[in-house]
Amino acid sequence: MKQKKFLLPESEIPTHYFNIQAVMPNKPMPFLHPATRQPLKPEDLYPIFCKECADQELNQKDAWIPIPEEVRQQYASYRCTPLVRAYELEKALGTPAHIYFKNESVSPAGSHKLNSALAQAYYAKEQGVTNLTTETGAGQWGGALSYATKKFGIDCAVYMVKVSYEQKPYRRSIMQTFGAAITPSPSMSTRAGKDILTRNPNDRGSLGCAISEAIELAVSTPNCKYALGSVLNHVCMHQTVIGLEAEKQMELAGEYPDIVIACFGGGSNFSGIAFPFMRHNILDGKKTRFIAAEPYSCPKLTRGKFEYDFGDEAGMTPLLPMFTLGHSFKPASIHAGGLRYHGAGVILSQLMKDGYMEAVDIEQMDSFKAGVLFAQTEGIIPAPESCHAIAATITEALKCKETGEAKTILFNLSGHGFVDMGAYDSYFSGEMQNYHVSDEDLARFIKSADDLNK
């Protein structure tokens, strides 16, 4: 019998997060205070984030950050996650490539997001914080933080992008089951939300806007902090448990990846699977390719611009050096809600700039076509976000078919699609469409960032 899954016992759950900042040849440029344009220090972030997260955010020295035992114990509910050889997908494609995927869909919240949610909720509890606020797009981060806060006895308020709130009612129910309070964004409960709704009462929301609302609630509420599910350095770092496990599991499989692929919204699941392998490119001369799969309709890496921009729509965050479509960018209502974000994480942007990674854009319909093939071959219905990684994987595997090369491809299955069946319905019924963004619109959106760099 061919070995299908490569498993690790709980004792192999990583003991440290890998902080790629410490080994990057070019360190990320500093975060800037929007008014003074001075580089931020960790204490500048304390009003918004938990202290430990703020310290981790700007830590460029320590390559390995210990994972608290309480967090590892919570990870044990679902980690180590399986590494799976996609034999049946290979067969369906007729490719000589060896395709592996790391199955992060097995977490309680159904995606990789819990890896950072548990860490952030734990640090909050340790600091005496009683409330966390956050935003959520697809609802995967919101579900994860709802569960994580419940585990550590903290209250949780979630601003959910309105289009997702409507498209994904089951995600709402999941957050409710885990005990969180959920508000569709933009809402009238914050100044940021009011401003947007006043300009356009029919605004269906974006991650950028929901972030503004969650931050506003955090800074205006005693003993309350904000938790972000992607983009930031500490979030990406928490996700490295994925790649650290995968590294050991690829060893069990007797292979090393030629290509590592993940979908890309703000960069958290990509960082998680990629950074531990990327360190061997940086330090040991390995030549693995790292491919970020982003939506055609939200092309920050393939068509965005590297410059300082706000992380949110209302301009409440520090200025971040990143590939951006402009903080005023209005992403199309694609079903992959978790990828509807205007910017790429700071570390990722620097790595992209320095040629350590590449990016491809995927049409919505192609992503679902890939997702259905994956479901029918490997049995897991993927989240719409993860469908992008699968589509990019299939492209690479078919290139191998042409060249006859038996490359080893590893992708991250960031989450399952059980709660996204409405999106699949839309695909099967022929109602789904592709969304493009014209050069003119793009230039107009990017100008909102350009204006900050003058």
Add this chain to the structure above:
Amino acid sequence: MKQKKFLLPESEIPTHYFNIQAVMPNKPMPFLHPATRQPLKPEDLYPIFCKECADQELNQKDAWIPIPEEVRQQYASYRCTPLVRAYELEKALGTPAHIYFKNESVSPAGSHKLNSALAQAYYAKEQGVTNLTTETGAGQWGGALSYATKKFGIDCAVYMVKVSYEQKPYRRSIMQTFGAAITPSPSMSTRAGKDILTRNPNDRGSLGCAISEAIELAVSTPNCKYALGSVLNHVCMHQTVIGLEAEKQMELAGEYPDIVIACFGGGSNFSGIAFPFMRHNILDGKKTRFIAAEPYSCPKLTRGKFEYDFGDEAGMTPLLPMFTLGHSFKPASIHAGGLRYHGAGVILSQLMKDGYMEAVDIEQMDSFKAGVLFAQTEGIIPAPESCHAIAATITEALKCKETGEAKTILFNLSGHGFVDMGAYDSYFSGEMQNYHVSDEDLARFIKSADDLNK
């Protein structure tokens, strides 16, 4: 760190199914031909079922039936499933009991049903069958058979109980993703469906009716057989991979269950977790208690009658000796669609009669209360069916709290509830209700079985 999960490698996937019929002190009474009242032989079942399944159905001799390697290879996508210690549930209850659960929710279809679906689809393929028909209640069996038939290149037609078809649109989409054709039942596509709709155009369906429709399609279509997801002996036997793995995993945990619990519709997931342990009660003098948790509104074991009855509403099946509420029983529209069936499997009914197992009934609201506590503590949102097992487990764990006994309780988490969030919504919103069945109504329904035993 406390060990949370007890894992087995793929090499430990069972090589044989356990056929409890071979070791039962009192063998099940024979199936009877409805017209002649003569005991059935396997060949009498060949028009409906695959030959191998029919042979297994009436096999009372062989305790161990080899599992085909192709089936084991498919099991490797998700098996061995984890055995998990529910530390956090124990803590929330303040019980000295040790609670374990077998997590069958990790299968591609989200429940234990795939264990039999893969076997049945394989046997069909081997026999040259090109089409399988079936019924589904909650949609878990339909989803499982859709996936299994896709794996083995067979077409699949599913009759889905109308109330579930409406309550669980995501289940439909899952079956569609796996390539099956789905019809709400009762339908006008069969004589059985037409008869029911003529009597009551608003009939919202039942498993009994959907079975009638699926059998009718199978016997009237060339090269087409029928596959059932529960009740029958061979189906229950395929599920024993659950308990066989759990037995090894409990050994890893250094414990042996005092109590084994599962929810109960027709009996398949109960059989799966229970029979391997029950053989030690029968053969080795172990004293484990086996508790079936059934819905208060569908109380076949607690208030049904042991006698011959049809397995379906229209009376197309053989006469089966079982605990039944009468084949005319109309189950209430509870969310646990998989438990809405009038009878208990033949083997299970005999074991119940002989005192090897016991049963409890659970109110719908209590089942969801238990499910939410489980989600908030153990992180897995359980299927409405599985909530019944959790409620029964909590009852036993709280008894331990009163007596101070540290009993070892093992329950089967038959499936997850990601696709049932509408049911949770109904619970949270206060719209959900309990359903009772009066003694008078029950007597009237059971009369439909009594009339067959005169």
